[in-house]
Amino acid sequence: MVRRCDAASSWTLTKVWYRPPWQVALAGFRRGAVTVAGDAMHAMGPFIGQGGSAGLEDAVVLARSLSSAAAGDGRAPPRQQLRDDAVGAAIDEYVAERRRRATTLCLHSFAIGTLLTTRWLAVKLACVAVLALLGGDSRRDADYDCGRL
Secondary structure (H helix, E strand, C coil), rough: CCCCCCCHHHHHCCCCCCCCCHHHHHCCCCCCCEEEECCCHHHHCCCCHHHHHHHHHHHHHHHHHHHHHHHCCCCCCCCCCCCHHHHHHHHHHHHHHHHHHHHHHHHHHHHHHHHHHCCCCCHHHHHHHHHHHCCCCCCCCCCCCCCCC
């Protein structure tokens, strides 16, 4: 099958695009009762190995925010649907909690990716400075605890 395929026409080469950290820091991640999580919120390169775990952290934080909004004051029936304002407040809580972590991870990944791909010395020095400010302990990213569900 490999020998018979037309390799030149079947390959797709595209430039990989990651969300820059300033977009994560400044973007709106909620519209009404809809939000984004995982790579839709913070796509990052594989350089720090935190993309999958950050998506799982998003799921835990979003579930916790929505469940606390559903619990409310405890007087509402358990099957009653959440009102849009309660869902919006829960999503705002989720976005506020995740924005700093996602921005830090994206900045770390963006700096390493830029350091590896650029040819300009000034950009390399800027990336090294950013990485120095972020700290050299990579366990800090891996040992992050997003809390209990």
